[in-house]
Amino acid sequence: ETGVTQTPRHLVxxxxxxxxxxxxxxxxxxxxxxxxxxxxxxxxxxxxxxxxERVENNSVPSRFSPECPNSSHLFLHLHTLQPEDSALxxxxxxxxxxxxxxxxxxxxxxxxxxx
Amino acid sequence: xxQLNQSPQSMFIQEGxxxxxxxxxxxxxNTWLWYKQDPGEGPVLLIALYKAGELTSNGRLxxxxxxxxxxxxxxxxxxxxxxxxxxxxxxxxxxxxPLVFGKGTRLSVIA
Numbered sequence: 001e002t003g004v005t006q007t008p009r010h011l012v013x014x015x016x017x018x019x020x021x022x023x024x025x026x027x028x029x030x031x032x033x034x035x036x037x038x039x040x041x042x043x044x045x046x047x048x049x050x051x052x053e054r055v056e057n058n059s060v061p062s063r064f065s066p067e068c069p070n071s072s073h074l075f076l077h078l079h080t081l082q083p084e085d086s087a088l089x090x091x092x093x094x095x096x097x098x099x100x101x102x103x104x105x106x107x108x109x110x111x112x113x114x115x
Numbered sequence: 116x117x118q119l120n121q122s123p124q125s126m127f128i129q130e131g132x133x134x135x136x137x138x139x140x141x142x143x144x145n146t147w148l149w150y151k152q153d154p155g156e157g158p159v160l161l162i163a164l165y166k167a168g169e170l171t172s173n174g175r176l177x178x179x180x181x182x183x184x185x186x187x188x189x190x191x192x193x194x195x196x197x198x199x200x201x202x203x204x205x206x207x208x209x210x211x212x213p214l215v216f217g218k219g220t221r222l223s224v225i226a
Binding site: 004006040041042043045048056090092096103104105106107108109 | 118119148150155156157158159160163203210213214215216217218219
């Protein structure tokens with residue numbers, strides 16, 4: 001098993017659909033993150049969970065809804081998205097909250113296309 | 116907010132050449148990191164720097180934490196085709212603050 005696994009790898013959805021992205025980490029880490037990666041932009045932090053509690057939400061639109069049922073799993077629920085939400089969504093984990101020593105471990109990403 | 120200026124944005128080099136890229140900030144960071152992202156994959160940590168002036172190597176990669184704590188560079192020696200990808204710098208002001216990422220340097224290696 002790789003350290004951080006994301007499914008699905010690719011997702012195409014209409015603006016009225018509801019879908020979810022899933023992330024699982026096998027590293028025994030205590031914090032998990034969702035990042036958005038768009039072309040020619042820096043990685044944008046969306047959500048941070050530490051010990052299953054949300055500790056940071058960078059003013060993300062409510063059409064993105066995270067869920068962290070336990071320290072190994074993280075979901076990103078999507079509904080009524082816009083075409084500009086098309087991007088690569090990266091999950092990451094770290095030993096401590098907010099990457100206390102900066103070492104994030106990333107998944108392979110879920111490529112989302114909103115039609 | 117804090118921003119990292121990473122340059123160059125992209126570069127094309129011949130196999131065997133050395134590569135240098137850098138990252139600058141108007142803010143001081145206490146940690147600098149360099150990540151590489153292969154096509155279709157997530158970023159992977161290459162080197163982490165924790166002390167001003169620190170010079171750290173990882174195989175053909177060498178990175179330095181600038182003495183002013185506002186910059187860092189990454190060098191790749193004797194490039195090979197598998198060095199292709201996007202290299203990101205990231206800085207952290209202190210523990211319990213989010214990483215700030217640069218926009219990346221896209222490296223292409225011509226065999």
